[in-house]
């Protein structure tokens with residue numbers, strides 16, 4: 001069975017993340033979304049809230065999709081979970097430099113876990129969790145960026 005991990009903050013999950021995850025599910029038997037918990041990065045949602053949002057919005061795929069909270073190095077977690085690859089998304093050229101650095105750093109850490117990049121649908125190429133949070137702060141319409149379940153959670157959080 002081919003297993004991949006898809007690491008990220010998912011704070012919150014957006015249509016861009018869902019687009020990448022569904023592309024990866026066409027290639028791998030099982031996909032594990034790794035919710036990264038950074039000791040120094042402040043997140044809007046707790047890890048548990050982020051897990052719930054991924055579960056609710058990816059409900060159609062839960063037979064082949066797991067969600068795991070990761071507080072360790074991604075390559076170490078990937079190996080423990082039996083994954084051979086990590087999935088990342090590319091929006092535009094601006095993502096490339098950071099992702100290039102990340103892939104090579106991960107290869108130095110563990111050369112057996114390789115990275116695979118999917119390009120998102122063009123209509124999500126500008127979309128990020130940070131942008132969603134900014135629009136939410138100013139009470140903008142989020143329905144084109146995140147699923148309805150996440151829209152509601154954002155409203156509750158920022159009340």
Ligand code: ADP
Nearest residue numbers: 007008009010016017088089090091120124127
């Ligand atoms: P990070 O924690 O590295 O900031 P995110 O949690 O935002 O990353 O995203 C995890 C992965 O999903 C990254 O590879 C990122 O490039 C990708 N991603 C995020 N938003 C999109 C999008 N709109 N289209 C394609 N890929 C995306």
